[in-house]
Amino acid sequence: MIKLIGNSSTHTGRRKNNEDAHFFDPSLGLCVVADGMGGYEGGEVASKMAVDVIREFIGQNMEDEGLTWPFGLLRDNSVAEGMVHAAIHLANKAIISKKKGSLARMGTTVAMMFLYEGRLVIGHVGDSRVYRLREGRLSQLTVDHSFFNELREAGMTAEDNPKDHPYGNVITRALGMKGTKGRPDLSCVEPRPGDVYVLCTDGLFEGISSGRIEQALLDDPGCDSMELVRRAYQGGSKDNITAAVVRVVSASTGAMMAIPA
Numbered sequence: 001m002i003k004l005i006g007n008s009s010t011h012t013g014r015r016k017n018n019e020d021a022h023f024f025d026p027s028l029g030l031c032v033v034a035d036g037m038g039g040y041e042g043g044e045v046a047s048k049m050a051v052d053v054i055r056e057f058i059g060q061n062m063e064d065e066g067l068t069w070p071f072g073l074l075r076d077n078s079v080a081e082g083m084v085h086a087a088i089h090l091a092n093k094a095i096i097s098k099k100k101g102s103l104a105r106m107g108t109t110v111a112m113m114f115l116y117e118g119r120l121v122i123g124h125v126g127d128s129r130v131y132r133l134r135e136g137r138l139s140q141l142t143v144d145h146s147f148f149n150e151l152r153e154a155g156m157t158a159e160d161n162p163k164d165h166p167y168g169n170v171i172t173r174a175l176g177m178k179g180t181k182g183r184p185d186l187s188c189v190e191p192r193p194g195d196v197y198v199l200c201t202d203g204l205f206e207g208i209s210s211g212r213i214e215q216a217l218l219d220d221p222g223c224d225s226m227e228l229v230r231r232a233y234q235g236g237s238k239d240n241i242t243a244a245v246v247r248v249v250s251a252s253t254g255a256m257m258a259i260p261a
Contacts, residue, residue: 001251002193004029004115008244009225013203013237019043020201020242021051021108029115030058031244034108035128035201037174042106046095050108050175053091058083058114080116081186084123088112092125092175092182099176107176110184111142111199113246120191123184126171129205131213132189133196138214141187145173169202195248204228207237217245 008024008031019036021044034050036043061083070090077085088110099106109126122130127144143149147170173181196217205213208231216223216231225243232241 002115002118002191002248003251004031004246005249006031006244006246007225008033008199008242009229010240010242011229011233013233013239013241015238015240017044018240019047020203020240021047022242022244023051023055024244024246025055028055028058028062030055030112031114031197031199031246032110032112033128033199033201033242033244034110034175035126035203035240035242036106036108038104038106038176039102042103043108045098045103046106046108046176049095049098050091050110053094054087054110054112057087057090077186078119078121078188080114080119080121081188083116084112084114084121085184085186088123088125088175088184089182092177095176096178096182107174109171109174109201113197113199115191118191120189120197122187122189125182125184126174128201129199131198131200131210133198133214133217134192134194136218138198138210138217140210141189143185144171145185146171191248193248193250197246197248198228198243199246200228200243201240203237203239203241204232204243206239207232207235207241 004026008022010020012018021034024031032051032054034047036047109128111124111128111130114121124142127146130141225245228243229241
């Protein structure tokens with residue numbers, strides 16, 4: 001048996017307000033980060049709504065296995081993948097329903113992971129990311145839904161870093177968008193004790209490269225989310241900065257620690 005330990009944290013950074021949201025609860029096996037957009041009020045509302053809806057849906061399902069689902073299971077997907085898909089779909093639907101007046105342009109990215117029956121399901125929409133450190137190497141487990149990434153995959157840009165491209169911050173999917181534009185990508189991975197997962201908004205990797213994230217985690221086995229956020233801020237990130245650092249341990253190891261949104 002395994003469990004998750006770690007924490008999540010956020011910082012306004014060099015912005016006037018914080019439009020990011022985050023949540024980590026080891027007892028649920030759930031971690032979520034979200035990066036809102038759409039004006040001073042809209043982004044803040046959208047990211048919080050996404051986190052709250054996902055947290056509530058997963059929590060209700062863990063407490064009541066007989067709960068009626070709002071959507072059918074995806075074909076060829078596990079129950080856990082279906083739960084993550086339904087949670088994100090519900091969040092998207094909730095945000096769309098509130099897009100009126102000053103909130104008309106709101107939306108949010110989301111990245112989440114959910115531990116269920118020994119498997120980890122990862123879901124994301126937009127350019128918030130999930131990384132994994134395993135055996136000394138950091139790998140990005142999500143693919144950004146961004147205009148820059150589509151250009152790069154099509155061989156239409158030689159740039160390696162979104163910061164160096166004029167459309168580097170344009171995303172192509174987000175919660176709050178209708179149709180396939182709000183659809184999550186899902187993956188299921190086999191977690192191992194010793195794995196470290198980092199979930200983050202773009203403010204983190206704007207200020208600290210993946211190589212420096214890897215080195216920070218390797219140099220300090222106790223490196224937590226607050227330390228990564230601090231390093232990203234010192235690295236010059238101009239956006240809100242949110243990160244979660246989640247470690248996989250055997251069920252008999254370590255105390256659980258969480259910082260809620």
